[in-house]
Amino acid sequence: MLNEGEFFAGGQSGCPDPLDKIICGESAAALRKAVGALPEAYSLPLVMRHYKGMSLQEISNTLDLPLSTVKWRIHAAKIKIREALRKEGQNE
Secondary structure (H helix, E strand, O other): OOOHHHHOOOOOOOOOOHHHHHHHHHHHHHHHHHHHOOOHHHHHHHHHHHOOOOOHHHHHHHHOOOHHHHHHHHHHHHHHHHHHHHHHHHOO
């Protein structure tokens, strides 16, 4: 499972007041849970792109995958995360 440092390098500086910090923390935890539940084939390109700042071509080269596959896996990962977060929100 991926740790918090891999997701949010800057911490929660965008959440100024205490209540916002709690909400941001809960949102971050839900996001980490959703990404962590993905198969590695989807989570790895997503993390490399959005949390490590790698270009699509760098990811393609690193994982030895066609560029189109990298793009598709990142897109599919976002869809799966969105669905998981919707489900999480409905269960509250």
